Amino acid sequence: MPTPIELVGFDADDTLWHSERYYEAAHAEFEAIVGRYVDVADVRVHDRLLAVERENVKLFGYGVKGMTLSMVEAAIALTDARIAAEDVHRIVMLGKGVLEHPVELLPGVREAVEAVSANHRVVLITKGDLHHQERKVERSGLADLFHRIEIVSEKDERRYAALLEQFEVPAGAFAMVGNSYKSDVAPVLALGGWGVYVPYPLLWALERVEIDASHPRFAQVASLAQLPAALAGLADGAA
Amino acid sequence: MPTPIELVGFDADDTLWHSERYYEAAHAEFEAIVGRYVDVADVRVHDRLLAVERENVKLFGYGVKGMTLSMVEAAIALTDARIAAEDVHRIVMLGKGVLEHPVELLPGVREAVEAVSANHRVVLITKGDLHHQERKVERSGLADLFHRIEIVSEKDERRYAALLEQFEVPAGAFAMVGNSYKSDVAPVLALGGWGVYVPYPLLWALERVEIDASHPRFAQVASLAQLPAALAGLADGAA
Structure with missing residues (x-):
């Protein structure tokens, strides 16, 4: 399958x-x-x-x-x-x-995004300030890897649903990868999509929530280097 | 035609x-x-x-x-x-x-957008702060009239070209309507599109530029009430 x-x-x-x-x-x-x-x-x-x-x-x-x-x-x-x-x-x-802080990529990021993009369309979805986020995307050198770059004011079920409608992709065919369970994982799971949680050592207090690691469409990885295998594993589990 | x-x-x-x-x-x-x-x-x-x-x-x-x-x-x-x-x-x-200022529509705005949407797809394209602009769109009561709402960090040729690619519309089939010649009209004319200028009595100093009223794809109106006729006139002129 x-x-x-x-x-x-x-x-x-x-x-x-x-x-x-x-x-x-x-x-x-x-x-x-x-x-x-x-x-x-x-x-x-x-x-x-x-x-x-x-x-x-x-x-x-x-x-x-x-x-x-x-x-x-x-x-x-x-x-x-x-x-x-x-x-x-x-x-x-x-x-x-x-x-003005420099944009310093986490280890293995470019390779991970390239590996995932071999088998999937990839998009960047970030929340926050439009101007600052755009400048960081430009300076990251990663912009060319993404099919679309979407900067949203909030990452909730409503915003993800609107984006998926624009992308013409059902939630069950969408996986979101990020370091905030609250913003990157929970709303996508709730819509019927898949979530891969990549914790970062620091997390802003307003993003902290309980994590449900038992969800059937959820995976946790220690770094993006493990992402291609995790995505394959999620798909196998569903097959 | x-x-x-x-x-x-x-x-x-x-x-x-x-x-x-x-x-x-x-x-x-x-x-x-x-x-x-x-x-x-x-x-x-x-x-x-x-x-x-x-x-x-x-x-x-x-x-x-x-x-x-x-x-x-x-x-x-x-x-x-x-x-x-x-x-x-x-x-x-x-x-x-x-x-926190209230959103007060200019006269005849809803009627004008509705009239234009009878013959055209209509989108809202605004620049500035994502969160503030979204809140204003929501409170305006106009969100349902627009096919898409796009908030961009800058209104230049590059951003308009990217939007038109997303909308899958050639520049020659796109007209932009707004009160800033610099942000709403000039870049769209430069791309080969149409511009309708609706001056407002006040204009921020950073938006002030010379206006070329002789451009063949340009019209100026005193208020949005004149917009449907102006769009029809532009099209006739081109026919």
Whole structure:
């Protein structure tokens, strides 16, 4: 029986290239700046920044610019508006630094995407800021490997269903590969598709969920190097 | 001879609904805040904010979040870092206010899009921030009228060519309608398509260009109510 999987979608940040570590480094610098005004542990800087981000993501969407505005807002609140303008400027520059970070591919990524594309159509599906994501795709040198590059504002069942309709592929013929079970795996499984989870050592707090590793259309791999075999295994299991 | 125009693209901001006036109001409030620290005319606040925006748009792309970060950066520079954190917070809130502005349709918009869709496929093509633009499209009540909604990071020849390839429509069968000659008309004319210019009273400085009204595939209308007749006239002219 031929594989039922025609189309394979790849997430980008922390699946194809490093990303979260730049955000975490910016958060650490943010704590150092705010720490000049308050006791960081005492005022729970980390939790309060996360609370501001969680509230603002509804209005801002995902991405670095929203994170930067949330950091500015949180810094002013945390310091009771005592923060100096020079330090606000440093926070804005932290955000610019994240936007300018180099695109460093994870090991074996190009080879894995090329191997998968020998047997499947491959697309890139990433969420976040349109301009920043496009710049990273361009600088990754991977753009030519993908049939389509789709940048979406959210990765939920509705968005995946709309993309599959555009691609004219039924959910049962689609596998999504990524480091966020919440955004890359769960909604695709719910639609009747396949999910391959490739965890990355760091995960943003807003992406953390429980994982159901027993699902019949689910596989977990340690790196993309294992992906071609995992896709073949999923298909065999279904045969 | 049947009309050569199969597909009609509509811009969104200041073509379907009001937008720039919310940005201009935020800029005026920004000048009032900075004016507490400096002589607004003396330090050329307007020009210097524009210069910061022009520089940052390369890194930030279009949209309110980038504008807000540029306002924060410009305010700190313009005041030699004397601005109080409370006033930085007011600037962040100005940006949030623009993101939350109501979607108010321009007169006759729904009727015009419906009339055009009787004879053509219609798509919405807008540039800017993915999350903000999607929220505006949803709240406009117009989403159901469009065959596809495309949010792009830039409106240049390359992006229009890629969209037309996805739509499987040659440029000569595509007309774009919008209030920015630079973004909605010029690149489409250059590709061999048709352009209908619908000026809006306000236009962001970075969108201002010379207009070539003599182009054989160009029309200008005062409002979308005149669009169906203008499209028919373009087609007749070509026949």
